[in-house]
Amino acid sequence: MNGHPPLLRTVISVEHDVFAVRQHGREVAAAIGLEGQDQIRVATALSEVGRQLLARLGPVTVTFEAVTDPHDALTVSASAPAPADPDTLTRLLAEIDGARRLMETWRIEDTPDRVTVVMRRRLPAAALALTAARVAALRSDLKRLRPGRPVEEFVLQNQQLLAALQEAEAHRDQLLRLNEELEETNRGVLALYNELSAELEETNRGVVALYAELDDRSAKLRDASEAKTRFLANVSHEMRAPVTAILGLVRLITDPGSDPLTDEQRTQLTLIGGSAQDMLNRVNELLDLAKAESGRLVPVPAEVDLAAVFGALRGTMRSLVARPEVELVVEEPVGLPTLVTDEVMLTQVLRNLLTNGIKFTLSGEVRLAARYAGGDTLDLVVTDTGIGIAADEQQRVFEEFYQVRGDAQQGVIGTGLGLPYARSLVTLLGGELTLESTEGEGSTFTVTLPLVIP
Numbered sequence: 291m292n293g294h295p296p297l298l299r300t301v302i303s304v305e306h307d308v309f310a311v312r313q314h315g316r317e318v319a320a321a322i323g324l325e326g327q328d329q330i331r332v333a334t335a336l337s338e339v340g341r342q343l344l345a346r347l348g349p350v351t352v353t354f355e356a357v358t359d360p361h362d363a364l365t366v367s368a369s370a371p372a373p374a375d376p377d378t379l380t381r382l383l384a385e386i387d388g389a390r391r392l393m394e395t396w397r398i399e400d401t402p403d404r405v406t407v408v409m410r411r412r413l414p415a416a417a418l419a420l421t422a423a424r425v426a427a428l429r430s431d432l433k434r435l436r437p438g439r440p441v442e443e444f445v446l447q448n449q450q451l452l453a454a455l456q457e458a459e460a461h462r463d464q465l466l467r468l469n470e471e472l473e474e475t476n477r478g479v480l481a482l483y484n485e486l487s488a489e490l491e492e493t494n495r496g497v498v499a500l501y502a503e504l505d506d507r508s509a510k511l512r513d514a515s516e517a518k519t520r521f522l523a524n525v526s527h528e529m530r531a532p533v534t535a536i537l538g539l540v541r542l543i544t545d546p547g548s549d550p551l552t553d554e555q556r557t558q559l560t561l562i563g564g565s566a567q568d569m570l571n572r573v574n575e576l577l578d579l580a581k582a583e584s585g586r587l588v589p590v591p592a593e594v595d596l597a598a599v600f601g602a603l604r605g606t607m608r609s610l611v612a613r614p615e616v617e618l619v620v621e622e623p624v625g626l627p628t629l630v631t632d633e634v635m636l637t638q639v640l641r642n643l644l645t646n647g648i649k650f651t652l653s654g655e656v657r658l659a660a661r662y663a664g665g666d667t668l669d670l671v672v673t674d675t676g677i678g679i680a681a682d683e684q685q686r687v688f689e690e691f692y693q694v695r696g697d698a699q700q701g702v703i704g705t706g707l708g709l710p711y712a713r714s715l716v717t718l719l720g721g722e723l724t725l726e727s728t729e730g731e732g733s734t735f736t737v738t739l740p741l742v743i744p
C-alpha cells in the first residue's frame with residue numbers, strides 16, 4: 291500500500307523512553323504537515339499506547355510512515371511481543387481504547403509473535419503532497435532527532451495541555467454566549483408565535499360564530515317566508531269556497547226565474563254580490579301571489595301577439611275607467627321584434643299596472659305603450675298622470691300589503707298585493723319591473739322583458 295520506507299523507527303525500552311517517543315510523535319507529525327491539534331493527538335495517542343504496551347508486554351518498536359493510499363497520511367505503528375495468555379491482550383486493548391478516539395483509523399494486528407497497534411491520521415488538504423522526493427527529504431531531516439530529556443518533554447507537554455485547555459474554554463464560552471442568544475431569540479419568536487396564534491384563533495372563532503349566526507338567520511328567514519307563503523295559500527284557498535257560494539246564492543236569488551223581489555231587496559243583493567265579487571278578486575290575488583312565491587308557477591313561453599294582448603286589455607280595462615276626466619290610451623304596438631314569453635303572466639302584470647293607474651288617476655290619462663330601443667329586451671310602459679308616489683315610498687310599494695296612506699289615497703280599495711305580485715311575475719319572466727314617479731304629477735311603471743325567456 292505504500293512504497294516509502296519508514297520515516298523513523300524508535301524503541302521504547304524503559305519508562306522514560308515514553309517521553310522521548312511522545313516528543314518524536316509530535317515532531318514527526320509537525321514535519322509531515324499535520325496541524326497543531328492533530329500533532330498533540332498523535333503524540334498523546336502514541337505515548338498512551340506505548341506506555342501500556344511497555345508495561346504489559348515489554349519493549350515497544352515504534353514506526354512512523356508516510357502513506358499516500360487512499361490519502362496522504364501519517365501512520366504510526368507500536369509493536370510489542372505477544373502476551374502469553376489472551377486475557378492480557380483483552381485487558382490491554384480495553385486500557386488503550388481511550389486513545390483510539392484521537393486517531394482516525396486504528397487497527398490491531400495480532401500474530402502469534404507480536405501485537406501491533408497501527409494508527410493513522412490524515413494530512414490536511416493544505417499540506418504539501420507526499421511525493422517520493424519530499425518523503426526522502428523528511429526522512430533525512432528526521433534523522434537529526436535525538437531524544438530530549440524527560441523533564442523538558444514533560445514541561446512542554448504541560449504547556450501544550452494548558453494551551454489546549456484555554457482554547458477549549460474559549461470555545462465553550464463562545465458557545466455558551468451563542469446558546470444564550472439563541473435561547474433569547476427563540477423565546478421571542480415563541481412569544482410572538484403564541485400571540486399571533488391566539489389572535490388568529492380568536493379571529494377564527496369570531497368568523498365561525500358569525501357564519502353560524504348568518505346561517506341560522508337565513509334558515510329562520512327561509513322558514514318564515516315559506517310559512518307565510520303556506521299560510522297565504524291556505525287562507526285564500528279556504529276563503530274561496532264560501533265567497534263563491536255567496537256569489538252563487540246571490541245569482542240564484544236575483545235570477546228572473548226566482549221569486550220576485552222588491553226593488554230594495556234587489557239593490558241590496560246587488561251590493562252583496564258586488565262585495566262578494568271584490569272579495570273573490572282579493573282572495574284570487576292572494577292565491578296568485580302565494581303561488582308565484584312558492585315557485586310552483588312556471589312560465590310557459592310562446593310567441594306573443596302583442597297587438598292582440600293590447601287589444602284585449604283596451605277592451606277589458608275601459609270598463610274600469612269611471613271618471614269622464616280620465617282617458618285610457620293603449621298605443622298600437624308596431625315595428626317591434628318578436629317576443630317569446632308567457633302571455634298569461636304578461637297580461638296579468640299589465641292588467642295590474644293599468645288597474646292601479648286607473649285607480650290613482652283623477653284626471654288626465656293612463657297610457658300603455660311598447661318601446662323597443664334595439665338590443666334583446668323590450669319595454670312595456672304604463673304611465674299615468676295620477677297622484678304619484680313620494681320618493682321614500684317608491685321601494686316600499688313593492689312590499690306585500692304595503693299601501694300608501696294619505697289624503698290622495700282616501701277611499702281607494704286595494705290589498706297592497708298587486709305590485710309585489712306583478713314584480714314576482716316579471717322576475718319569473720326573466721325581466722325587471724321599475725318605477726319612476728313624482729308625487730302629484732304621475733307615475734311610470736316599466737316592464738323590461740327579454741325578447742326570449744332565458
Ligand code: ADP
Nearest residue numbers: 646647650678687693694704705706707708709
Ligand atoms: P293595491 O293597489 O291593492 O293597494 P298595490 O301593491 O298594487 O296594492 O299597490 C301598493 C300601493 O302603491 C297602493 O296602495 C298605492 O298607494 C301605490 N300605487 C300603486 N300604483 C300607483 C299609481 N299608479 N299611482 C299612485 N300610487 C300607486
